[in-house]
Amino acid sequence: MECLLCKQTSTTKKVRSRFVKVAKYETDFCPIYTDSSINALYYTIFVCPHCGFSYTEDFSRYFPPATKEAIEEKVSSRWFPQHFSNERSIHDAINTYKLASYCGALKKEKHIILAGIHLRIAWLYRITQNAKQEERFLRFALMEYEASYSTGDFIGTRATEAKILYLAGDISRRMGNDKAAIKYFSLVFERQKNARETSLIQMARDRFQEIKHEQRSRTSTASFIR
C-alpha cells in the first residue's frame, strides 16, 4: 500500500475473499461469519506504520486545505513507529478503527464515511459484549448518518437514501428510541414509493412491526400489573 498522506509504502493484511463466508447479517447489517476466528472486519483499516494515518479504501484521495497539516501535527508528530500488519486481535481492530475515525474527522471526510466507521466500532464492541461502548458508538454513527442525510454527502457513494434512513431507524431502535425509529422507517416507506430497494423496504417493515408488537406487549403487561 502507498499511504495517502506520506506516500511511503508498506504491507497490510487482508482476509482472502474465499475465506470470508457470511452466515447471516444482523438487522444493522453486521456480518456474522461462519468461521468466527476469521473476521474480515478486523482488516478493513489501513494503518500507515510510518506516519500513523489510518483510513479505509472509501476515503477520498483529496485532502481539503490545512487538513494534511492538522493530521501531521495531531497524529504523525506523536506517532511512534508501530504496525498493525500482523494478525489483529479484536482490541487491535478497535484501535485501528478509532485511529481512522480520528484521522477521518481531521481530514473532514464525508459524514457517510465516518458513520460507517463508527457503526463498525459499535459492532466490534457488540462482539466483546461491551454494551455501554456499543451504544456510545451507535450514537456517534447515528449523528453522522443524520448529518449525511441532511447534507446529502452520500450521493455518489455506494450508500443510498433508503439505506441511511433504514440504518438511522435501526440504530434508534437499538438505542431504545422507538419514536425516532418509527419516524425513520416511515421515511423509508415514503421515499421509496417506486420501490426500487424492495428488500430494504421489507426490512424496514419488519422492524416497524417488531416495535409495534413490543409496544403492544408492554402495554398489555402494564395493564395486567395494574
Ligand SMILES: [Zn+2]
Ligand atoms: Zn503514511
